[in-house]
Amino acid sequence: MKASYKQVEIEISRGDIADQEGVDAVVNAANAELAMGGGVAGAIHRAAGPQLYEECKPLAPIQPGEAVITGAHNLPNQYVIHCLGPVYGRDKPEDKLLGNCYSNALKLAEEYKISSIAFPALSTGAFGYPITEATKITFNTILAEVPRLKHLQKLKFVLHSEGDLKIYELVFRNLSKQT
Secondary structure: OEEEEOOEEEEEEEOOOOOOOOOOEEEEEOOOOOOOOOHHHHHHHHHHOHHHHHHHHHHOOOOOOOEEEEEOOOOOOOEEEEEOOOOOOOOOOHHHHHHHHHHHHHHHHHHOOOOEEEEOOOOOOOOOOOHHHHHHHHHHHHHHHHHHOOOOOEEEEEEOOHHHHHHHHHHHHHHHHHO
16 A cells, blocks of 8 residues: 655555665664564564674664664665564553654654655564554654654555554554544
């Protein structure tokens, strides 16, 4: 699904976050140490190569809601923005921390004059955030930030499963109608 919101193109698709040609930056659902893990972090680190972790080491640890930026190494992008999402039920207040991930990633995108970025569904895998609730926080945060963006022209959401894709499309349609 593709749509426009204000001056930004929004795309929601199913795919592999580590294989996103045509976007300046991809977002990593990182762990606190910015190391290879499972899920998104594992896929990004495997595709980027060991140089990514070497660049990450001095930036770690990060706290839930924080974001840092590195080069993308062997990925087909210029940058990786690493966000540590909250663990649902443990990191409080999880809704604010999850929103901060998206806000902080967009701030870095603006600072580095990034025109396109791809996000996975942060915190919804091993960190246990319910997908529908997380998606509402994602789009409420993103749609509030869009009017302040000067450089970003394309936001892409890359989902791992068909079920997550359908939830993202439905929540986006409903929230974008309200604003």
